[in-house]
Amino acid sequence: MLTAADRLPSTSMPQVANLPSYDAFMNPLLHALKALGGSGTIEEIHTKVIELVGLSDEQLEIIHDPERGSQTEVEYRLAWARTYLKRYCVVDNSSRGIWALTPKGREIDQVNPQAVKRYMPAEQRKKVQVDDEKDALETVTKQLSQLLELDISQIQSEQGGLPATVRSISVFDTRQNERCFILKRQDNKAAYALYKHYLEPYNLNSPKTYGYVELDGHPFLVMEYVNHSPADWQDSVGYLKAVEWLIKKDLVTSQHLDSVRNLDCLGKMEYYGVQYWLAIFEKWYTDSPDNHHAHAVWRTVLANHHRLDEYIDELGTVGVQTVVHGDLHLSNMLFAEDESQNELFVIDWTQPHIGSVTKDLASLYDNAPATVKNELLTLYRTRIDFPQFDEIFAKAKVLRDVGYLSWMVEMLNEMQSEEIDQNELDRVVTSLCMSLE
Secondary structure (H helix, E strand, O other): OOOOOOOOOOOOOOOOOOOOOOHHHHHHHHHHHHHOOOEEEHHHHHHHHHHHHOOOHHHHOOEOOOOOOOOEHHHHHHHHHHHHHHHOOOEEEEEOOEEEEOHHHHHOOOOOHHHHHHOOOHHHHHHHHHOOHHHHHHHHHHHHHHHHOOOEEEEEEOOOOOOOOEEEEEEEEOOOOEEEEEEEEOOOOHHHHHHHHHHOOOOOOOOOEEEEEEEOOEEEEEEEOOOEEOOOOOOHHHHHHHHHHHHHHHHHHHHOHHHHOOOOOOOOOOOOOHHHHHHHHHHHHHHOOOOHHHHHHHHHHHHOHHHHHHHHHHHOOOOOEEEEOOOOOHHHEEEEOOOOOOOEEEOOOOOOEEEEHHHHHHHHHHHOOHHHHHHHHHHHHOOOOOOOHHHHHHHHHHHHHHHHHHHHHHHHHOOOHHHOOHHHHHHHHHHHHHHOO
């Protein structure tokens, strides 16, 4: 939804290093309200957040959109943080100009920003679908016209309105020639930098990517639509094609690792690591003390936390290193139906970072049918191998299990159990506990 109060960020806004994103302001805002005794005016809350975060004068002076007013970028991002925390039911503004913690907000010390962003009550979701549709379509038309250098006469959206997390759109020029694109919401603008500086130069089978439009306070990555077949998780041939792409990616990256390593779009994994996982598993066990899976996982990970830390360190140093996709499975691979295109395209890189080649391989291997697992591993190792491969690959599989399991458990903790396949949860719990015995 775009309203008069929710206009787009100016693309010409001055940039200051380390200015927190709106979601990074969520916990400081929560802590500010607690420090203020549970409630405060917007001015009081902002002053306390600035104190807690330690923002510089230079950061505070950035104007969000000079052409529209004097609102600062920090004020703009804090407004979005308040909006999302209100949707998440931890703050409210029942009194005019006064924001306060709700009973739920008083009970918690912090939130998971990713969970907050995913959450939206049903009545608000319905409002987003219908409110200001015309304004949103006009806005995206103007931005796409500039981005694509195209005189656009019409846009058709798959779901009838913008914005949403992912959109398939058809763009028509003045001669009614049609081009199709995917608009995908991003938390930051690292994805386009990855495309321009890594995926495109090294020909790593990414859909053509053009940059960003901004809607509802979020950047949306604009990519060429690839006409593709639905993912078939039991397709052995698809997995073999996937591992061939993985070999290509890991060979070219390892050969140019010194230059690739310095790319600004690469970094460390957020929401990853033993302490992060333990917090999720502890909540699962605390909330479900009679669940034997919850108890077994919490006990096993706690008992092996030093061991898991060592695994993480080893996968960042031992053997052949590459840029890790982070979520490599067939749903993030598009098998094109048009024979004139590359046969396979890879999408949705998840916090790409430098790490062991075994990490993406372990993810692909874990999802593959049992009948093709050995063939995948043999095919990969005919091209890429190193002396400690078996040991490092085994550790990569353990970390794959614990990371994947933490995602499933987080969904359970957030009362989104409908997204979780119980058989899959059972399988990963068994695999992890057996591996760490």
